[in-house]
Amino acid sequence: MxxxxxxxxxxxxxxxxxxxxxxxxxxxxxxxxxxxxxxxxxxxxxxxxxxxxxxxxxxxxxxxxxxxxxxxxxxxxxxxxxxxxxxxxxxxxxxxxxxxxxxxxxxxxxxxxxxxxxxxxxxxxxxxxxxxxxxxxxxxxxxxxxxxxxxxxxxxxxxxxxxxxxxQQTTGKMVDLLTLIRCGIVSDYSFLQSLYVNFPTREALLQHSFSAFSENLINYYQSDSEQLRDFGKIFEKAFFQTENGSLLSNSMKAMFGLLFELGWNITASNLHFNFKNFMIWLVRLGFPIVVPAGVSLADYGQQVIALAQEKPLVGLVQIGKVGAKKLPTQKELLQTFEAYQKIVTEIRGE
CATH class of the missing domain: 3.40.50.1970 (Rossmann fold)
Structure with a gap:
């Protein structure tokens, strides 16, 4: 085609x-x-x-x-x-x-x-x-x-x-799914819901082709290219500036970058979204959700703020719809990391 x-x-x-x-x-x-x-x-x-x-x-x-x-x-x-x-x-x-x-x-x-x-x-x-x-x-x-x-x-x-x-990829296919998830978060909430339905388990993810989503990807990037390119990127790159950030692979940095920018938007703008159910789904698919103990989230947050000063973040007015660019505050990031760790603890049953 x-x-x-x-x-x-x-x-x-x-x-x-x-x-x-x-x-x-x-x-x-x-x-x-x-x-x-x-x-x-x-x-x-x-x-x-x-x-x-x-x-x-x-x-x-x-x-x-x-x-x-x-x-x-x-x-x-x-x-x-x-x-x-x-x-x-x-x-x-x-x-x-x-x-x-x-x-x-x-x-x-x-x-x-x-x-x-x-x-x-x-x-x-x-x-x-x-x-x-x-x-x-x-x-x-x-x-x-x-x-x-x-x-x-x-x-x-x-x-x-x-x-x-x-x-043909395995680990790569999981990282590719994050690309589709980003489209749902930034451009179309109903698309995010369809991914949840299409890929309920890791087995379903590895067995099914992404070919049906090529047209969706093209359409979303045609309308929201810059926002899709940038969403999660500052949070990802902050790991490269953080002590012991090397404990995370590049793919894990990208995944946590996406999760933390989503979490920050939910916290800072009080968005209506069941983040815990979303995380449970990721665990079911085989994604790691625990940040290694050697990575200081306080230090990481400082790096996010420093990078965002140079390039403000994509602000969501709701899941699937972007608004004005925003700068994260130390308080917002602290609340984001606390909420994230609480969800991880609940999911793991600790």
């Missing part, structure tokens, strides 16, 4: 509901130099398959990034810029990013600043990297604390999304 996706004044072509093979066969790859940029994992899985689509009249190179979410670091940016020295400025060029959100951001940013006249194409391998490609936003982050050092908007010529790649 082909969709003309518009966000503000920008537009790209999305092709989904097809396999990578069928989409690649349709692309005009003759007489080009092709840069594949991808995580190590996807190089190992797909390098040989993708090579068969490169005609003899074209050449190709791979730039391989680490597998972690934030591979869009300043260090990798500099390495990729240096890597491009081997490419001719006279030949037609195709940049093709295959991988996670970091790859999408890294390649988008490099495409923006390079003097190569290249077509930019994304091949996301998960719902969350598909969602990132729909934001038209690319950041380069510092190597250690992952603070944003550069940010631009960049529009790909096309996005090719093969949902079967996302459906």
């Amino acid at each position: 082909e969709v003309a996706y518009r966000h503000q004044t920008n537009e790209t072509l999305i092709i989904y509901g097809e396999t990578v093979a069928s989409m690649m066969r349709k692309k005009k790859l003759e007489n080009k130099q092709i840069l594949f940029c991808g995580n190590q994992r996807y190089y190992d899985l797909y390098a040989e398959k993708l090579r068969q689509f490169v005609p003899k009249t074209s050449s190709h190179e791979w730039f391989i990034t680490p597998n972690n979410r934030y591979c869009n670091t300043l260090e990798n940016f500099q390495e990729l810029i240096h890597f491009l020295d081997r490419f001719s400025r006279q030949k037609e060029t195709l940049f093709l990013g295959i991988g996670n959100e970091g790859v999408i951001e890294l390649l988008g940013f490099v495409h923006h600043v390079t003097n190569l006249q290249a077509e930019l194409c994304f091949l996301p391998v998960s719902l969350r990297s598909f969602a990132q490609s729909l934001t038209f936003s690319a950041q380069i982050v510092s190597n250690k604390k992952l603070t944003t050092v550069m940010e631009i908007d960049e529009v790909p010529q096309s996005i090719l999304f093969d949902h079967t790649l996302a459906d």
Whole structure:
């Protein structure tokens, strides 16, 4: 299926509901130099398959990034810029990013600043990297604390999304569900309710495809791209600034970031939402809800406040509807963490 996706004044072509093979066969790859940029994992899985689509009249190179979410670091940016020295400025060029959100951001940013006249194409391998490609936003982050050092908007010529790649994952599928949950929280409460009905258990989550939700994701990002991109992000990044934040994996930082921003909105704006039932559902799906004892929530809260001073948070007027941007207070965050810990204790029966 082909969709003309518009966000503000920008537009790209999305092709989904097809396999990578069928989409690649349709692309005009003759007489080009092709840069594949991808995580190590996807190089190992797909390098040989993708090579068969490169005609003899074209050449190709791979730039391989680490597998972690934030591979869009300043260090990798500099390495990729240096890597491009081997490419001719006279030949037609195709940049093709295959991988996670970091790859999408890294390649988008490099495409923006390079003097190569290249077509930019994304091949996301998960719902969350598909969602990132729909934001038209690319950041380069510092190597250690992952603070944003550069940010631009960049529009790909096309996005090719093969949902079967996302459906093959296990842990990745749980993180992808958070992308859909975020859509429900920010854009459409009835959609959040439908996720609860469709995925009542971990078994249901792992057995069912997300393919039916591709159109929903496209529609929500078309209308609320910036709010969806930002919701939970400050709370997530604050863990990188917090002592012992390394006790949490990147995926867990993203999950707790989403939960705490939701919890803060419920507390600060007195929203009508059964947060405890929502948490019970997450436990049933296999999500960890206990913050490691070594992570100080008091310190973490200070980091959230400091980051929010630079970029205020998305305020919800109700679940599924955003309002004005807001700044969290120390008192609100303290109440949020206390309410959260109380729910965790009740769920665990302590």
